[in-house]
Amino acid sequence: MSSVEEYRTKCTFCSVQDDIILKRKSTKAAFFEKGSLFKLYYDEKSKRGLCPRGNFTLELLNSPYRLRKAELFGEECSLDEAIKGSVPELKRIIEKKNNVAILLSGNHTLEEAYLAKTLSNELNTELLGLFPFEDEALLSIKNDFSFNSLSESDLVVTVGDVFSISPTLARPILDARSKKRGNRLISLDIIKGRVSLFAEHFNVKPGYMSYFLSVLLNFLEGKSKLKSNETVAGVSAMRIKEMAEILKNSENGQILFSNIYGHFTNPYSIVGKLSSISEITENRFAVVPLGQNSLGVGRIIGDFNNKKILDVLKAKKIEGLIVLGGDPFEFIPKFEDIFGYLNFVMSTVFFKGSNLSECIIPSNFSFEKKGSFISLEEKIVNLGEPVPPVGDAISDGDFISILLSALSGSEAKARVSIPQGLSFIKETDNKMPSSITDKKYPFTAVGIGLPFHHDRGEVSRRVKWNEQKNEPYVFINPCRVKELSLGSKVKIETPNGSSVFKIEDCSNLPFDIPEDMIAVPVHFPESAQLFLCDSDSDGIISPGAVKARIVK
Numbered sequence: 001m002s003s004v005e006e007y008r009t010k011c012t013f014c015s016v017q018d019d020i021i022l023k024r025k026s027t028k029a030a031f032f033e034k035g036s037l038f039k040l041y042y043d044e045k046s047k048r049g050l051c052p053r054g055n056f057t058l059e060l061l062n063s064p065y066r067l068r069k070a071e072l073f074g075e076e077c078s079l080d081e082a083i084k085g086s087v088p089e090l091k092r093i094i095e096k097k098n099n100v101a102i103l104l105s106g107n108h109t110l111e112e113a114y115l116a117k118t119l120s121n122e123l124n125t126e127l128l129g130l131f132p133f134e135d136e137a138l139l140s141i142k143n144d145f146s147f148n149s150l151s152e153s154d155l156v157v158t159v160g161d162v163f164s165i166s167p168t169l170a171r172p173i174l175d176a177r178s179k180k181r182g183n184r185l186i187s188l189d190i191i192k193g194r195v196s197l198f199a200e201h202f203n204v205k206p207g208y209m210s211y212f213l214s215v216l217l218n219f220l221e222g223k224s225k226l227k228s229n230e231t232v233a234g235v236s237a238m239r240i241k242e243m244a245e246i247l248k249n250s251e252n253g254q255i256l257f258s259n260i261y262g263h264f265t266n267p268y269s270i271v272g273k274l275s276s277i278s279e280i281t282e283n284r285f286a287v288v289p290l291g292q293n294s295l296g297v298g299r300i301i302g303d304f305n306n307k308k309i310l311d312v313l314k315a316k317k318i319e320g321l322i323v324l325g326g327d328p329f330e331f332i333p334k335f336e337d338i339f340g341y342l343n344f345v346m347s348t349v350f351f352k353g354s355n356l357s358e359c360i361i362p363s364n365f366s367f368e369k370k371g372s373f374i375s376l377e378e379k380i381v382n383l384g385e386p387v388p389p390v391g392d393a394i395s396d397g398d399f400i401s402i403l404l405s406a407l408s409g410s411e412a413k414a415r416v417s418i419p420q421g422l423s424f425i426k427e428t429d430n431k432m433p434s435s436i437t438d439k440k441y442p443f444t445a446v447g448i449g450l451p452f453h454h455d456r457g458e459v460s461r462r463v464k465w466n467e468q469k470n471e472p473y474v475f476i477n478p479c480r481v482k483e484l485s486l487g488s489k490v491k492i493e494t495p496n497g498s499s500v501f502k503i504e505d506c507s508n509l510p511f512d513i514p515e516d517m518i519a520v521p522v523h524f525p526e527s528a529q530l531f532l533c534d535s536d537s538d539g540i541i542s543p544g545a546v547k548a549r550i551v552k
């Protein structure tokens with residue numbers, strides 16, 4: 001028998017699903033020594049390596065913040081007690097149809113998503129939704145993507161800051177750009193991001209990306225002409241024509257879209273237009289979700305339910321909420337108000353944090369469970385061998401199975417099949433939006449992602465590397481800081497809410513912040529308060545940039 005335990009699995013932090021290898025001396029050895037602790041390796045066959053977040057995996061294995069015991073009504077208890085203690089209240093709530101909603105994170109396996117669907121039937125509800133909310137906008141897209149063809153592409157167009165959100169994609173993208181003279185990398189965004197440092201950058205006014213793409217699409221289809229002195233959403237007609245030519249002339253191009261909270265308005269319309277542009281210009285198109293397996297989980301859910309769920313939560317029309325794989329106090333803005341009237345909230349989480357749910361179950365990360373995912377390449381991939389879990393933590397799949405059997409008395413079996421993409425629900429809007437800013441709110445607050453943080457930061461904020469920056473911060477152009485005589489902290493107010501932020505040194509960002517913008521890293525709950533967590537005109541809950549002001 002080998003004296004080394006080795007677990008090959010996937011990084012938990014994004015949809016690129018990079019391979020990780022965890023090794024330690026066998027725990028069956030007689031003595032505990034240095035080698036008994038896990039070490040992290042990446043698969044040397046993978047040229048992408050791991051990004052900083054991938055390296056956080058080691059810390060998550062034994063993090064002091066991990067939740068190790070279940071809790072029911074604020075008291076620690078066994079899993080069995082927590083589940084059995086929840087059943088009477090759940091049974092009462094589900095006597096009425098659609099009286100409980102389930103929110104499921106995109107980090108679940110396909111098997112877990114099928115079980116969650118079974119659970120929603122048992123709980124007499126159609127209110128089953130996906131988070132991160134931004135990923136729902138991507139569910140109508142079937143990716144046309146492979147890592148091999150990406151590094152061979154003569155053109156890569158990134159919409160959104162792919163390098164910050166999924167950092168190891170930088171390697172094949174930069175390889176593609178340098179492969180042959182004439183290969184191009186285009187960054188299209190509402191603020192410069194990490195891709196812009198290596199790319200020809202096209203900056204579109206915040207809130208206008210969908211409209212800008214409709215103009216580009218119409219021009220490509222020959223439906224409209226552009227006047228030479230015209231400017232669309234901050235981009236000159238000459239540059240739009242240049243972009244159209246680049247797209248048409250590529251032989252092997254790839255368009256990639258990624259989004260984060262507070263960034264793009266109408267992302268569902270944006271992906272619809274990018275999909276049409278890629279068809280017309282014969283380039284490949286793929287979306288890069290935040291969740292590891294959001295494409296698989298969302299397709300199994302099979303509908304765009306998030307708006308219905310947030311609407312009934314805000315209108316106080318349901319009594320129960322089950323959140324699988326996240327803390328609702330962290331990712332639903334102003335959840336404290338909603339929590340006040342809900343009768344029963346159950347959540348499965350990795351950390352305790354400030355979660356006050358009536359029933360809290362300690363959950364496993366993906367490297368602590370078995371199962372399958374859909375990859376960016378649209379293949380079914382296996383997670384591999386799971387690392388032993390911490391404390392009483394269990395996979396959400398096992399938790400749902402036990403809950404189902406406590407509710408119905410019968411066993412539930414997970415299945416796996418390839419879920420189909422969702423069809424586009426409606427024609428997307430082409431109208432020119434009105435300007436975001438006005439006299440009262442002269443700035444635009446734009447949500448940005450950073451390579452050391454994932455999504456809204458529930459996990460990445462709790463690793464040592466990030467602990468010293470544990471208060472929310474924003475980036476403001478240094479000239480504006482001087483002109484407005486701002487101190488070290490500032491209150492940012494938008495029509496949706498306000499929060500106090502530290503002003504972070506802009507030299508920590510490798511790109512400039514325009515004078516009329518406030519770049520808001522979205523990995524703090526305080527950041528989320530600034531953005532409107534409601535649907536845009538495309539019907540999808542996914543907050544975009546908003547008007548803002550600085551209150552001194």
Ligand code: SF4
Pocket residue numbers: 011012013014015016017018049050051052053054055166167168169
């Ligand atoms: S890009 Fe980073 S976060 Fe994403 S899977 Fe790879 S190592 Fe993990």
